[in-house]
Amino acid sequence: MKPPPFRWSSPGTTAEAVALLAADPRAKVLAGGQSLIPLLNMRLASPPHLVDINRVAELDAVEVTGDGVRVGALVRQAHLERDEAARKVCPLLGDALPLVAHPVIRNRGTVVGSIAHGDPAAELPAVAALLGATVRIASAAGVRDVPADVFFVAPLETALRPGELVTSVWFPAVPPATGTAVVELSRRHGDYALCGVAATVDRETGAARAAYLGVAPVPLVLDLPADDPGGYAAASVDPEADIHATAAYRRHLATVLTRRALAAARDRP
């Protein structure tokens, strides 16, 4: 299939990109194109104007400090996957990125694009929700920071408004003595997961928190009880059935994967 006709702009700076988006509220940002282009080709979206940010070099930056990692809107998933300093501060990113699709898709797909797309079956929105990430958004009105827990609104729907560009996402470091892990189950390696769990465990207090993907309309974050966390997760998720799995099977996976994720997070050196 071919996409419907659209106007294409290729700004060189964030300011130019924001001005183009402000002038045309129906314009969409084009980043890696790994989700948007299939939607256009299948005629599930038909924006009249694509603002292609691939030439905006200032958005292609990763900043790592002891407090966390700021990922610019043009940073490819494969680039962050190989960034040892970022992985050290945010091990969950290093765990989750290899689970996103296939290397060829991660070579083009951006970390921020995955979050802006807001797919509840995607790994990076779940990691962002679990860690309490912040989404930085620019528009003609200025800059605003939106916490991940209010950014994801519904499947493929976020707090982004027309005319807005996500410029970066801030992933805070986990506190010391906190173990982390991501586990998931998909039918084939690289497919979207039927269910996935990203978890943090405080090894001193035992406090456990997990974010679920593929089993709720948005990434679902739960503070898990020490007694039967898997059962609590199964009772809390809201999975849908599709051609890949029944809702009951996905709920069962939430139980099993919760136990595995917590064990892996506790054992992490």
Ligand SMILES: Cc1cc2nc3c(=O)[nH]c(=O)nc-3n(C[C@H](O)[C@H](O)[C@H](O)COP(=O)(O)OP(=O)(O)OC[C@H]3O[C@@H](n4cnc5c(N)ncnc54)[C@H](O)[C@@H]3O)c2cc1C
């Ligand atoms: C075969 C296949 C398998 C996949 N499997 C997985 C998987 O297992 N797990 C997973 O998580 N993902 C998967 N993906 C999706 C992939 O991770 C995409 O790269 C990602 O979802 C979108 O990133 P992108 O940079 O390609 O964004 P694009 O496709 O360019 O954009 C996606 C959406 O986000 C918006 N957007 C992008 N950047 C910005 C921005 N800076 N500001 C505002 N809006 C923006 C666009 O307007 C568009 O609506 C798969 C994709 C394919 C094709």
